[in-house]
Amino acid sequence: DGGITQSPKYLFRKEGQNVTLSCEQNLNHDAMYWYRQDPGQGLRLIYYSQIVNDFQKGDIAEGYSVSREKKESFPLTVTSAQKNPTAFYLCASSTTGGSSQPQHFGDGTRLSIL
Amino acid sequence: SQQGEEDPQALSIQEGENATMNCSYKTSINNLQWYRQNSGRGLVHLILIRSNEREKHSGRLRVTLDTSKKSSSLLITASRAADTASYFCATAPNTGFQKLVFGTGTRLLVSP
Numbered sequence: 001d002g003g004i005t006q007s008p009k010y011l012f013r014k015e016g017q018n019v020t021l022s023c024e025q026n027l028n029h030d031a032m033y034w035y036r037q038d039p040g041q042g043l044r045l046i047y048y049s050q051i052v053n054d055f056q057k058g059d060i061a062e063g064y065s066v067s068r069e070k071k072e073s074f075p076l077t078v079t080s081a082q083k084n085p086t087a088f089y090l091c092a093s094s095t096t097g098g099s100s101q102p103q104h105f106g107d108g109t110r111l112s113i114l
Numbered sequence: 115s116q117q118g119e120e121d122p123q124a125l126s127i128q129e130g131e132n133a134t135m136n137c138s139y140k141t142s143i144n145n146l147q148w149y150r151q152n153s154g155r156g157l158v159h160l161i162l163i164r165s166n167e168r169e170k171h172s173g174r175l176r177v178t179l180d181t182s183k184k185s186s187s188l189l190i191t192a193s194r195a196a197d198t199a200s201y202f203c204a205t206a207p208n209t210g211f212q213k214l215v216f217g218t219g220t221r222l223l224v225s226p
Contacts, residue, residue: 004156035216042118042202042216043157058213090156099206099214102147105156 002027006091006106012114013078013085021076021109023091029104031097032074036060037088037108046089049074050097078111086112118146118203118217126223133190135220137203138183144206146179146186147214151200160188160201165208193224 004025013019025032031050035043045058049068063082068074074093078085088110092103121136137146145164149157163170163179163186170177176189190197200221204214 006156040218042218044216045213048213092157099144099147099204102159102162103157103214104159107156108154110154 004091004093004104004106006089006109008109009107011109011111013111014114016080018077018079019111021078021089021091021111023074023076023106024072025074025091025093025104025106026072027093027095027104028071029093029095030071031094032068033092033094033103034058034064034066034074034076035090035092037090043090046076048097118205118215120201120203120217120220122220123218124221124223126225127193129193129195129224129226131193131224133193133197133222133224135188135201135222137186137188137205137217139186139203139205140184141205142208143181144208146177146206147204148175148177148186148188149202149204149216151202151219153199157202190222193222195224195226198222198224 007022033048034046044060047066049055065077090108091106094101094103118137118139147162148160151157161172161177163177174191179186200219202219204216
């Protein structure tokens with residue numbers, strides 16, 4: 001079955017530590033996205049990539065970094081510069097970039113501070 | 115910034131009843147999409163309605179779009195306990211990259 005796999009499901013970060021969230025898709029989609037969801041709120045866009053080896057900042061990119069070396073993979077690193085990283089992180093993909101196509105989501109990674 | 119605002123924030127109904135939730139937005143859009151999120155899970159795409167469409171159906175779902183009022187509604191008919199979830203509208207602005215902008219969601223509880 002095609003889909004998006006996010007791992008791990010739960011992640012704990014110590015102060016001053018960088019952590020990387022994995023996102024892999026086998027849908028052959030060109031575009032991939034990272035969102036942050038805080039309790040009772042909607043999704044906020046962190047980074048997006050329309051094509052391999054290219055990505056752009058979203059609305060809340062500070063304290064985060066990404067790479068897109070392969071079409072299937074779009075890992076997100078939460079750096080120590082992100083002072084409030086506790087949130088639910090969702091990865092999504094769509095056939096092409098932009099918003100004319102629906103987005104397919106993984107089941108998220110919940111990040112907490114130790 | 116969040117453009118879509120859902121109303122109500124929470125809705126509690128009995129199985130078999132209809133559930134209506136509304137979404138208002140501020141700027142011109144290319145399309146509007148509705149998503150469902152079960153607790154602790156990712157979002158699932160339900161329906162996409164383009165700015166030149168007024169109504170769309172998918173199974174027990176009916177979506178309307180009124181671009182003059184900048185609003186949309188999602189109707190779920192004959193609700194089931196399995197419909198319990200949060201529902202989000204996402205708008206695609208007409209300008210720039212056209213990234214999706216998500217609202218804060220409506221939490222729907224359907225009791226048996």
